[in-house]
Amino acid sequence: MTEAARKEADRLVGRAPDDRRALKGARAYALALEELAPTVGRALAASWRFGSLVADQPRPGEVRLDYVFVAPGVRVPVVLGLSVPPAGVPSIALACPAASWAEREVSDLFGVTFSGSPDPRPLVHHEDWPEGLFPLRAGVNPPLPVERVSGQYPFRHVEGEGVMELRVGPIHAGIIEPGHFRFTAVGETVLGLEVRMFYVHRGVERLAQGRVPAAALAIAERVSGTASVAHSVAAARAMEAALRIEVPAAHALVRSLLLELERLYNHAGDLGNLCAGTALSVALAEGLIIKERLLAMNQALSGSRYLRNLVGLGGVRRAPSSADLDSALTGATAALESVERLANGIFGSATNLERLSGTGLLSPEHVRALGVVGVVARASGVRTDSRVDLAFPTPADSEIYGTLKPATETGADVAARAQVRLAEARESLRLCQGIVTRLADTDPAPPGISDRTGGEGLGWAEGPRGEILTFVRLEAGRVARLRVRSPSRMNWPAIEHAIPGNIVPDFPLINKSFNLSYAGCDL
Amino acid sequence: MSLAVRLALTLSQAALLAAVAPLVNGFIKVLKARFQRRVGPPLTQGYRDLAKLLVKENLHAAPTSALFRLAPAVSLTSAVLASATFPCVAFGGWAASGDVLTALYVLALGRFFTALAGLDAASAFGGLGSSRDVSIAALAEPVAVVAVLVLAAGVGGPPDGAVLAGVHGTVFTSWRLLAAIAFFLVVLAECARVPVDNPATHLELTMVHEAMLLEYSGREFAASTLAAQVKQTVLLALLAAVFLPDGLGASGDPGALALSAAAFAAKLFGLAALVAVVESSVAKLRLFRVPDFLGAAAGLAILAYVAREAL
Amino acid sequence: MLNLIIDALAAGRVTEEVPGPRAGWAAAAVGRFDLASSAPEALRAAIELCPAEAIAVERSGGKAVAVIDDGRCVQCGLCAEGDAAAFKNVHEEPAMGRSAASLRRRFPLEGFEGASLGPDFALDAHDRVSREGARLAEVVLKRFRRSLHVRHLDAGGCNGCDWELNQLQAPQYDVQRFGVDFVASPRHADVLLVTGVMTRNLELALVRTLDAMPRPRLVVAMGACAISGGVFGTSYASRGGADRVVAVDGYLGGCPPRPWAMIRALRMVLE
């Protein structure tokens, strides 16, 4: 089946994969500039989902663009590679809105211009960034701090009778990350929302350059605090693909366990947090109690409340003892029982359910057009889950995940997103049980190693918020390019479409139901 | 009893209510904390917060006017004065008495100033809070008036707090309970409590009352905070003393006074506990459902009237 | 409707006593890292691996000292991996203090030859120690100890510190019982609590938030990012620690610091 899908992909692109390209963990094709638009058109018609746009400079003076897609059945990402001069690439954003932010980002960081783009505004750089300075281009090292210039960001503008504009942020009143929201509203009803991000842009991709893999993984763990495992696993898998490292079964299983535990504590916490939006204070507190217990359990297992410091190149840095695994499983089982009770409170309270139902609708058409991933996509009835869409690098995981049926809901509202989280929490616990059982009769082994010091690879992981796609190019044992595509990057633009028609005070609730990471988006 | 003594007693009742207001609010917070399986702040946290605010500077955003600076004092004064119209402890010659409706109007004056100040601060949220607050008030205030009139109907004359308490304190009637529930629902709305507002929220887009106070600091913020707490205590006290005057003593001898004071305290804190229970068991309503909620309160008040006529 | 409350009352209180800084450490928990070996190769390897540039060997006079900066360390444990590692995980909280420099811990090295290694901490422009905090009158401190209102500002971290801060509201910690509360407006705040690296795009927002806070007030930086930039350091997109932009009164290391340490650090600045 996978073979047939791969043949189909070859037919669609009109050629065999590019065998000169050393990119591993993907099916890569080389395209000429003028082939891009028609190929993307055919790909979208065949339900390929836009995943990522990777700009890289393997040779100075030349920018290479890789358009990464996830195609049904192919089980590895499909890469349409383009070598381009830094101007005159046709924009695909009109046909594929999901690529719009990615193109704007590449323009900002590499100075590639996309012709015919529906939205050529800067994205990463704010209005005071000097023009013509592209910080990820090879050899660009501006004196720090980079000077500020005066400028203005051209927000979209809505005018009309009784239309008022409401600006929120970047700093918010609660313990929340920074971002700027502009609502246009008539009375309390929202007509439109524009999201301005990248306040927490730290230059993660640039910072990883020149680091040894272990240090780069420590950075990847800090792309988004509550998806530490997923980001480091995706980066590790990309490095392992690049260096052709085989991960032993025992190591792969522990990683999968960590991924599921990460999902569990996130979903449990999110269910409780939703109640902050509806003022159901007892359930909010209960959610915090459960989350605290899970964080303490994480620490007992891994040393870190956020499950950091275990994922390493070739496997895990330290194998948890079987006693540790058992007590983690006991803790997780108890936590899930509490989550079930919490969910009864959340869905059983008529006043609460009334707030969740029909609020923040996101249509499946928007999900597809914008390449939305994770819980948000699944709650709108679109079944995308990289644990199913993409292959696992090791047979051990494939076996565990062979039984996985991603939970979907069709409600497309806040309630549906909460239901999906609940179903996934249950599923995560079931997977954890399977993994611990399998681990008991899997031989321990040292992490995988390799003599190679260079190569390119793609890696992926399904984090709590959805699919992460990471590209790594290594040179002489150090990271030459790290490219992270977090789920939040795909999902932030979508929230603009879930708000209109709702009332202003429901925005925090809808935002919480998306639970997107600002840090993960902004990098 | 001379007017002077009576005035002094009335004012000391007002002062006492104002003085316990942070305690009542603290009591609600501690109770809510217990429902959340935690210890919660000290009962006296409200006083500690006020003491702290007194050493802080008053900061003003450039465009604010004298109105902005005046509003906290006005709303605090109006909240304190509102309690002068009804007796908490004993009625008859001892008691504070006056038109209860006036009390409601005095409170409305405080709200009016707070809302204007919210607009004056020229921040987006202040304006949002003011407009929400005023639209809620427009529905809540008539219901409160109707509830009071239900009690006053048949008594004759203006709805004097002492007279109402005297008439209703001696007999228990079920319709009086209906009116009390209606008034309680209004209190929830007036005091920015769940399900209408959420006093514990940090989400500025959802705020009603707090949004109007976001720009205040120092002593002015202390006054605004205290004003809201006093208003809450006064409304609960009004509910306890006029709608549920049971246990209120008629004479001024010390034993009866003590008993009536104990009954009042029990009712006041019992009602505060009820606020905590409601706030912990229901979710906040969507803003556009608030009229339904207050409509239900109005319905109850009217039902109380019908029941009164029928029974 | 009432079942939520009834269940909660039946389940009982979960608020915990504040443990001592050394109590309650799980065997594997990452804490601070102390010197384990003075072997030059081990130190060199640790400096090479450290993702946060938190380790250095300084030479002053004839003596060499190994320095580990808890204001930078992200507790990744890479310098403590393997039998011959230069450092070891000791189960204690990372340092806290009133200046960024006070978070640097020094270990004398025996028989270490050769030049300085690693980053030069002396070049750090960090130490903008706030004079405002140190000058607070006792009466103010006393009132702050009984009522402290915190405004949080994420200057650009990974959000890990923010989640830990959020956990302070979990019933197990119940920070309200100490008179501490988070407030929605800078005007209501006594403490500006900064987490995350100081990004270029938030510098102005940080300054504005502080300007909106009435005096007397304090600024506290929590987490490696807010102190030094942590794993993100300085780059085209960020300035490093918050004290490059505003004066800071208190620092707490960790990545992220644990909730109990956060509570202790808030107390520390009021001493």
Ligand code: SF4
């Ligand atoms: S960050 Fe801290 S734990 Fe990690 S290598 Fe550096 S000093 Fe060691």
Ligand code: SF4
């Ligand atoms: S200190 Fe660590 S946990 Fe805190 S924001 Fe920075 S990277 Fe995240």
